[in-house]
Amino acid sequence: MRRLIFILFCLPIVFSCSQEEAEQPVQPNIIYILADDLGYGEVGYQGQEKIQTPNMDALAASGMVFTNHYSGAPVCAPARCSLLTGKHGGNAFIRGNDEWVDRGDVWDYAKVSEDPYLEGQRPLPDNTLTLGKLLQDAGYKTGIVGKWGLGGPMTESIPTKLGFDYFYGFNCQRQAHNLYPPHLWENETKVDLDNPIVIPNTKLDEGADPNDPESYAKYNQKDFAPTLMHDKALSFIEENQKEPFFLYYASPLPHVPLQAPQNDVDKYRETFGAEDPYLGNQGYFPNRYPHATYAAMITLLDQQIGEVMAKVKELGLEENTIIIVTSDNGPTYTGGVDFDYFESSKPFTNGYGRTKGFVYEGGIRVPMTVNWPGKIKAGSTTDRISAFYDVMPTLCELVGVNAPEDSDGTSFLPTLLGEAQEEPEYLFWEFAGYDGQQAVRMGKWKGIRLNIKKDEALTIQLFDLSTDPLEQYNVADQHPEIIQQMEEIMKKEHSTPALESFRMAFLEEK
Template sequence: MIRKISTLSVLIGFLLIGLESIAQEGNYKPNIVYFLADDLGYGEVGVYSQEKIKTPHMDALAKSGMRFTQHYSGAPVCAPARYILLTGKHAGHAYIRGNDEWDERGDVWNYEKAVADPSLEGQRPIPTNTVTLAKKLKEANYVTGIFGKWGLGGPGTEGVPTKQGFDQFYGYNCQRQAHTLYPNHLWENEQKIMLNNALIPPHTPLQSDADPNVENSYSDFIQKDYAPQLIHEKALEFVETHKDSAFFLYYASPLPHLPLQVPKQDVDVYREVLGSEKPYTGDQGYFPNQHPRAAYAAMITYLDNQLGELVGKLKELGLYENTLIIFSSDNGPTYTGGVDFDFFESSKPFGNGAGRTKGNVYEGGIRVPMIASWPGKIKEGSTSYHISSFYDVLPTLCDITKIEIPEAIDGMSFKPTLFGEEQPKHHYLYWEFPSYKGQQAVRMGKWKGIRKNIFEGNLSIELYDLETDVLEEVDVSRKHPDVVERIAAIMQREHVPAENPKFRFKELGDK
């Protein structure tokens, strides 16, 4: 009798353990950190071939996980890239397809007026009914927070983060306000937070009578409250506060987007390494800087250190093992404002500089670094050649968290790639950009088709074989008319006239 009771007890014990295990598996939710740099080039990260700028924490993240070599932004500039990231829709179906400053409100580019009147701040709002990644994760009871730059709806509109699925927001609501890293104010949720900085309008040049070789000539442009540091502190606080909940942290850093502003001690490190250089006086826009190369490198290393501190916080709190971290950039690097893109080879191995990077659908403008790390889930030190895009992020995170993937999207989950499983592939990726004279692009296997200068009546398509020509220098469209025809059909099919008339292409038949 005693033996029978003992055996029964053991069986019941095993059953209870099994049920508990099933319950835990059903409720299993990893923390998610999506860390987005601003204008960080493919070639500006150590593991992507950068040699002059130090990025040890980005490199360490890649060593702990997977480096993607063929990941693309959804657009070559800020607002549409971020909209596409959060909605899973490509630019031919997106509500936001370009940087729309919503200037019918008034003088939105007047910094002083916008600071005084929040109704002039921010970009055109995304609609109330927009299905965002944050809203989807709320379905699985995630705590959601965004820290950094928003750009998808001005203060007081339905487009602010707290009305688009985020429980907490701290940072820049407006992209234009982010043209200074020592701003007059930031936003916390829907409250304006004043900072201890003087009001210096972005793009103010060096005074004409100032000596560009004297440090004090630049004193107005380095102030007290450095926005990237304040944003970082709030992001760390969010992790600390919600350490006992499943959380989604969207860390949308304003770095290394211009202007060239970073604490002096960080610049000094690179001054010793890079040596003397010619000052930048602000003649190409953005603020001047006495040591532009050193400052730009320091901004990227500053960003890298913040990534490292965030990973350190996750480890300190015992959260690291259960956190998926994805690091990327919103588009390719800039080519103005004192940045020496040739010196740093910012888009290596792709085409560099004006017309080839930010604002353009060539590889340097839209192919971006992406690193994914999740201990025990993603193979350490692995490399993926899977062709993916920003509009794949929403379905991937829904897939991982067992949330129903919306039907009206263009993305495809790359969860199988992360876990080393067989991965379905896109037949093609699509971009359109109603700025910089109008552009479309298609990536189809090794082929890349580009249509530019659409607003000038050009509908011809350049064709490049990316296996042999990553610089996109040799147009082979005449040799492969069949491929061009297929790409033209994709461009026609995937372009749906935008709701906003500012994003329409009359040359493509839009009314």
């Protein structure tokens, strides 16, 4: 009888403990894969017909596709700043690619390879609160593999000092203009590779036959950076499988130069047939088979994504791992990439002025899939608008920590979980490069300012994306009330940049 009374007394305690354990938030592993210059139309699930992307297509089929997801900027560094700090270009510290040229001859590839002080882009402030730091505080092991671009090796603005326990890859965007580089970085150590220095923009040898594949041998060496980085990414997952981890996999693919393993190129050569060589320009290497090589780079990226998926499954982590795959901005217009042949920005406008470097749809709208078995409905799609600076509050809510009050983003976690969620009132971009630009997406409306550094009138173009996704018809004159709203938003969301190099005089005078 006493034993029965004791058991009955203990049952509520046991039940209470079990209930508390059940209510503890599950902290999923997070793998955020950021492609480099992958266009909206360059993946199969968005209609690409020439390039094979079966693994990204599988993620789309088993997860959620975001049809209205945007980068934080149309080029590398400010996009990555927006992602990691949760701020749009009107408030971010980095608002353009800034090579920090007052240090010396930073564009001399050979000098930079020898002198780490010349390497890297403009650094973030020492006290910058990043997504990595927030997830570390939540108990996550954090790692970045790939391209950093937010501060040189000799600064405090390196991954291991800004929220990441592990780093392997390119510190510097300029060094990434050769996928067979002389060195990479592991944490704070420079790792020499078995590649002699071949300076970007090195042309074919004098008298070389441009139709002979052997003429291009010097551009393909031994240590291929994307392969080395990929091995480190898989190792990071395996080594941290027993605790929550965040892997920011910032692949350098398919950013030019056109370089890929020959076996991968040969598969597309058979499909595409004869093609003219690309002889190099604007700092990029020549290539004998530009179409086949570019397609091979994207398919290699896709293959590596598939291997990440396989590793997660092999370790039994599939149901507790969320995988996000997107791109840092739209496709390039240079380096031998044939955006018309691949319809890289489909259904948006292709080419210089409309893709990378510009705030038109082709420059900032990017493909994105999110996969989390059992939590995200397979085969689902959302057209809710979102941007890079929404990722920080989303992941903070996911893991149970507070996002910074000054974040510009809003969490889209309810959308991921299939719950009804209101649209953001608007999205905002500011970009100091290419003569200065701003943009607002407000429902179906898209307002764009170009040439801010030259146009004292700060003229706004207006497009109705519901009827004009190609942004061909400026209807500003027909909707003065919308233009007024756009002007108010652009003024409200702009703060004076801390760095002189990102200031645009006419905005500061406004």
